[in-house]
Amino acid sequence: VLCDGDETLLRLVSTELVVGEALGTVPDGTPTVPLEADLRAQIKTLRLKQQALERTVDLDLRTDGGLARSRLLHRLRLLGIGWGRLTDSQVRNTGTFRETWTLRWRPELAIAIVEASRWGTTLQSAAEAKILDIAQDPDATVGKVASALEEALLAELGGATDRLIRRLESVAALDHDVTHLMSALPGLLRIARYGDVRGTDSAALTRVADSLLLRSCAGLPGAVTGLDADAAAALRAHIDAVHLALSARDDEWATGTWLHTLETLADRDDVNGAIVGRAVRLLCDAERIGGEESGRRLSAALSVGRTAPDKAAWIDGFLGGRGLLLVHDRNLLSLIDNWLRGLDEDQFLPTLPLLRRTFGAFESGERQAIGQAVRHGAPTVSTTGGAGYDTTRGALAMAAAAEILGVAR
Known part of the structure; x- marks a missing residue:
């Protein structure tokens, strides 16, 4: 009756009128658990306010104040006290010296503080005890221990870092699953980059990361055999993540070792x-093979002897959500266009979903540029003498291709 059935207005009335947003306070001398006393002291020192209204703060980790606030919020998050959550910054940057947090204090967090007090009397000791308990789980994988180590470094838990590194080395030595090793590697390389900002020692992390890289490169050629579409997609995601992390690391030995492994995969x-x-595609981006060689490999992948879904999977892996290659390299676009035009109905129908997913991942501008290139006849279509064409079926195929490429008709 009051809100005409509008649940949004009803929630607004309930939040502001029935519940309210004002937070009360208790005297400083009120008995409480030691963990809450430590939290209050740090909040007062860092000049933070426990407010019910949501607000966003940008922290500069190059300053003492920003680093201390980041350390506090990471420790609270590790203990399950969700005062703040990491969000995307409105300031465009690619460095590791900035963090953006969205803060909102809720009354029920007082209960979370009491529950977390079983781990220790201070935020640092409690966070260290909890992160070590997580890592000591007998079923902990390499990725889980690496994630725990990353959280410990972000929260600057120096008392737990060395033990976590030793635990990671022991778990990695017993884990023979290549996907587990590859899933942990990007995280290790990423947290090693925090050394300059947070003052952490990255030598031990680099040693563990190099060990994981060697074992991943040794096991990857055997792990790619006999994969179905879903398993291949999952492994491809791991390959992308490792490649991106190694590119950011910019280490000649590590990059060379990884690219050599990719070369063995590309030749199989x-x-x-x-x-x-x-x-x-990754070798082409790294300039280990040229555009002419990549075109030759694409032509061979689209040759007779492979099924249409296999060819579509090769194209999906080669393009991988980035259509600029087809925009600038008309030879590759011509090869794909000629192959697509040559498919009969029995081949086209099972190939269409994968191709649609491939081209659907492109940016709108990329799809339009590719569609215009095809429409204006930039790729040349090879014909054979005496071949007959069904214009009606051709029009249907062109309409389907235009829909895939996002071309306005």
């Missing part, structure tokens, strides 16, 4: 096309 014909296509 018994591996899922999505993996081979991705290996060729």
Whole structure:
């Protein structure tokens, strides 16, 4: 009756009128658990306010105040006290010296503080005890321990870092699953980059990361055999993550070792096309193979002897959500266009979903540029003498291709 059935207005009335947003306070001398007393002292020192209204703060980790606030919020998050959550910054930057947090204090967090007090009497000791308990789980994987180590470094838990590194080394030595090793590697390389900002010692992290890289490169050629589409997609995501992390690290030995492994994958014909296509694309981006060689490999992948879904998987791995390659390299676009035009109905129908997913991942501008290139006849279409064409079926195929590429008709 009051809100005409509008639940949004009803929630607004309930939040502001029935519940309210004002927070009360208790005297400083009120008995409380030691963990809450430590939290109050740090909040007062850092000049933070416990407010019910949501607000966003940008922290500069190059300053003592910003680093201390970040340390406090990371420790609270580790203990399950969700006062703040990391969010995307409105300031455009790619460095590691800035963090953006959204803060909102809720009354029920007082209960979370009492629950977290079983781990210790101060935020640092409690966070260290909890992170070590997580890492000591007998079923902990390499990725789980690496994530715990990353959280410990972000929260500057110096008392737990060395033990976590030793735990990571022991778990990694017993784990023979390549996907587990590769999932942990990007995180280790990422947290090693925090050394300059947070003053952490990255030598031990680099040693563990190099060990994981060597074992990943040794096991990857055997792990890519006999994969179905879903397993190949999952492994491709791990390959992308490792490649991106190594590119950011910019270490000649590590990059060379990784690219050599990708070269062995690109030369095999018994591996899922999505993996081979991705290996060729990454090698092309790293300038280990040229544009002419990548075109030759694409032409070979689209040759007779492979099924249409296999060819589509190769293209999906090669393009991988980035259509600028087809915008600038008309030879590759011509190869794909000629292959697509040559598919009969029995081949086109099972290939269409994968191609649609491939081109759908492109930016709108990329799809339009590719569609215009095809429409204006930039790619040349090879024809054979005496071949007959069904214009009606051709029009249907062109309409489907235009819809895939996002071309306005």
